[in-house]
Amino acid sequence: IEDGRILVVGGDNYGVGHTNDAIHFYDPVLERWSRISEEMIAGRWYPTTVALPDGSVVAFTGQPAVADTEIMSPPGYVPRVIAGGRRQIGGVDNPQQSYPGMFLMPGGRMFYVPTSFAYAGGNQAAVEAQLGNTMSFRVIDPSSTPPVGAWQDHGVRPLDMLRQEGTALLLAPAQAGRIALVGGGWGTTAGPRNTVEILETQGAAAAWVPGGQMHHTRGNVNAVLLPDGKVLIFGGTGGYKWDGGAAADQRRFIAELWDPSLTYDPADPTAAFTETGEMHRSRQYHSGGVL
Numbered sequence: 001i002e003d004g005r006i007l008v009v010g011g012d013n014y015g016v017g018h019t020n021d022a023i024h025f026y027d028p029v030l031e032r033w034s035r036i037s038e039e040m041i042a043g044r045w046y047p048t049t050v051a052l053p054d055g056s057v058v059a060f061t062g063q064p065a066v067a068d069t070e071i072m073s074p075p076g077y078v079p080r081v082i083a084g085g086r087r088q089i090g091g092v093d094n095p096q097q098s099y100p101g102m103f104l105m106p107g108g109r110m111f112y113v114p115t116s117f118a119y120a121g122g123n124q125a126a127v128e129a130q131l132g133n134t135m136s137f138r139v140i141d142p143s144s145t146p147p148v149g150a151w152q153d154h155g156v157r158p159l160d161m162l163r164q165e166g167t168a169l170l171l172a173p174a175q176a177g178r179i180a181l182v183g184g185g186w187g188t189t190a191g192p193r194n195t196v197e198i199l200e201t202q203g204a205a206a207a208w209v210p211g212g213q214m215h216h217t218r219g220n221v222n223a224v225l226l227p228d229g230k231v232l233i234f235g236g237t238g239g240y241k242w243d244g245g246a247a248a249d250q251r252r253f254i255a256e257l258w259d260p261s262l263t264y265d266p267a268d269p270t271a272a273f274t275e276t277g278e279m280h281r282s283r284q285y286h287s288g289g290v291l
Contacts, residue, residue: 002055004028007077009059010044018045018063023072023079040079042066046098046117050110056142058082058110061096065120071139071147082139082149087112089132097131101168105177105201109136109152113181113199119164127186128161134199134206154206158197162186165219165241165285166193171260172229177202180211180260183218183236192219192238196258211260213269216252222289223258231258233273235283251282 001007006026013020021039026032044062051057056073069085072078086093097116104110112135119127134154141148158181166184179199185192196211218236225231238250255276262272 001051001057001077002074007049007057007072009040009049009057009072010047010062012045013043017043019043020045023077025077036077038078040070041068041081048100048102050102050104052104052108052139052142054142056139058137058139060102060112060137061098061100063098065095067093067095069137069149071142071149073142080147082147084140084148084150085137087135087137087151089129094130094132097164101179101181102137103168103170103179105136106175109138109201111136111179111199111201111206113168113179114158114161114163115166115168115181115184116164119162119186124162124186124190131157131161133157134208136201136206156206156208158199158208159210160193160195160197162190163193167221167223169223169225169231171198171231172225178260180223180231182223182231182233183214183221185217185219185240191240192217192221192236194218198260210264210266210269212258212262212264212272214256214258214273215270215275216254216256217250218252220284220287221252222283222287224289224291226291229259229261231260232256232276232289233258234279234289235287237282237284241285251284253278253280253282255279 008024011020021043047062059070067086070079099117101113101115114131139149163184171178181197194214194217198211217238221236234255236252257274
């Protein structure tokens with residue numbers, strides 16, 4: 001948050017289940033944790049939070065399938081449920097999958113892309129129905145009681161919706177409002193992909209366009225934006241993380257450098273991706289990268 005502290009919502013209560021509804025702060029200067037007395041409406045394991053320009057923080061979903069969206073505003077960061085914050089599909093409350101990709105775009109809308117820790121659903125059709133169309137959320141009035149927000153259905157979907165344990169990032173320049181969706185799949189049902197798609201949010205209508213194909217399929221993948229606008233993609237696996245030997249045999253040691261400025265060519269879909277250095281160790285689940 002703006003004063004340099006780190007705001008942490010929810011998480012898992014070890015041995016108790018996904019019931020952690022607490023809000024904590026970590027002060028990196030004092031090296032000290034603190035907790036506010038107020039609690040969220042429900043426990044949130046694998047939620048996603050988004051910081052707004054006014055210093056507020058919005059918390060989305062988490063397990064077990066939290067429908068309500070909450071906002072925490074300075075100075076006290078007391079959680080408040082947002083009226084209109086429940087995502088609906090066909091008039092029915094339909095929380096996002098856990099740990100969703102949420103990106104704040106110019107104009108104040110937060111776009112949802114279908115990355116997730118784990119999809120809930122018995123079959124592919126059920127998962128795709130639950131993911132639904134690409135939607136965005138906007139906080140209309142954070143100061144009212146209760147705060148007011150609204151979801152918008154943009155009527156489009158990625159060409160390949162199954163992106164469990166893939167990753168997403170905002171491309172440069174941020175003002176262009178382009179979100180890249182990289183890799184991911186759906187466990188052993190539909191293994192990791194090698195495709196990249198881009199959500200264009202600032203046109204007359206939101207649209208998904210192909211970004212190309214990596215040289216390797218990747219789940220649990222990392223992607224880092226570099227100063228020149230290129231993206232370093234590294235780590236991951238070509239199998240599901242808990243497949244034992246099968247996943248170990250498909251560890252991705254070789255990194256790739258992606259140049260999003262190159263126009264996608266279906267005749268040469270890997271043209272924008274260049275294989276680069278090879279790591280000494282594999283980096284998969286619970287790995288990350290920071291520039």
